[in-house]
Amino acid sequence: MTHTHLPVLFKLSRRTPSLLPNYVILTLLALFVAGPLIVLLFNSLKTTSEIGVNPLGPPIYIQFQNFPDAWNKGNYAVTIRNSVIVVAGTVTGVCLIAGLAAYALARLNAPGFGLFSLYLLVGTTLPITLFLVPLFFLWTRLGLTDNLFGLMVIYWATFSPFATFLLRSYMVAIPADFEDAARVDGANDWQVIRHVIIPIVWPGFLTVALVAGLGAWNEYILAYTFIQNDELKTVVTSFSAFTGRFTRDWGLTSAGAIIMTLPVIAFFLLLQRRFIEGLTQGGLKG
Amino acid sequence: MLTSTSIRPFPTRATPRSSRFIQRVIKPWLLLLPLLFFNVVVILAPSLGTIYYAFTDWSGLGDAQWTGLANFQRLLGDTIFWRAFGNNLIWCILFLTVPIGMALLGASLLANIRRGQTFFRVLYFAPYVIASVVVTALWRNIFNPSMGIGVQLAKLGLLWADIKFLGDSNIVLYSVAFIDNWHWWGFLLVIYFAAMQSVDYSLYEHARLEGANRWQEFIHITLPGIRPTLVFTLLITVIFSFLAFEYVWLLTQGGPANASEMLSTMAYKSAFRRFEAGYAAAIGLTTSVICLVFGTLFVALRRRGWEI
Incomplete structure (x- = not known):
């Protein structure tokens, strides 16, 4: 820049607004997000009797007994196994189904593909309300309710278009x-x-796997509707019933909540960039 | 899945013409077949089923009798339906303002800072990856009428704060929306933040030279700069508002006394509690048509050059 611009630049930098208000408001928003999570963590470390007198504050006596108790009473050994099966099956199926279809749509231009893409786009916007009821009764007739595979198949269908x-x-x-x-x-x-395609697109597969895996782990409506048998429930629907059984034992249910959320948070922090990329692209579509 | 027979080229065995047909048409469609199959079985066929069953008295089991428009006539006279529809409208207005306002505010403040940017962004986004059952369980404790935040504040002398957040029929809908928003607004923030990164920075420099303040920068540069993203999020907000189910179901199941009833919870109860699958289908179809109308209206207005 020439000398004549210097005074203006100088004025600009002096006029640059202070960032203090930014940090104040951003911190308030951060507290709004973190506060309830901190309360959850606090409560998981308290006894039920302490929660009675101190339901929201930090624990006075820290104890970890809630975690093994929640693990046993919440039947976590079984429900985590079920969720892992559903997540693994969903991720594998979605990667295969979507991988094949994506290769065809990207590389092989057969007649009718334009129409198919359009159908897929419309199909992803069809609300669950529109197909849930007949699907349930169809699945009942096919013996696919109370069946982890039956649930997986629904996830294949709902997650594959975005993938x-x-x-x-x-x-x-x-x-x-x-x-x-x-x-x-x-x-x-x-x-x-x-040797050519997979080495180049594996980051895409990783993103798809994370989004579909998270979706299958957290999904509620379908798992709640299609699985009634306690021995087949996923961790989400089982936890929901668990909180209903132990409404007064906040310590127990808080520990249970942390057990099922910890793996998600760990994955999220480790791969946050990929998670956010995948969810902001895919979450908006379905 | 990926058997070699389904995709291996047939170089010599078949005649050239049929071989080319297999290569150009059969093989590509075979690759799409799994996707198409599961989509038709799980989504398309049941959706068409809903359209049919909406005009029947189907219970979910056995045969369905064609009853014409009876379900829709019943719907129009159903006070719970109008209650639910009104609640969905309130929900829509709430979600068009509160989370979008919070997300725009947060994103524009975040875009100006360097230190701590990733920390705030990841923290704001975190509730979005937490399961709805956990989010609702944790807020149910905080909003608990005998031990929760209302009682604690009242003990400190703020008597007005002793509110039955999820039990008072006048505010239950707002409480549920508040909880849903807690996990949703950070997602919007990250989307707006990403869009703001691509706004031409020199526009801000020019504006500052001309003496624009922050509000003017936001209105005249940031908002127009992210308009496509903003419009898209407005559209999905409207559509999602008429489909909202999960948080309402987990927190209140539409209660107390239908105060937080939604079209979706009403349909779910009809189908799985009262075994009126035909009526539920009619509600589901109506909901889908409402979404379709809003979606089409939106697209049509934009085509006409409306600045939305």
């Missing part, structure tokens, strides 16, 4: 030359996918 769009956007970005070069070298389809 397909996300993976497609990754695959479109791969130069066609990469694939052609591999084919000239005699690679078959499987080898192309294994």
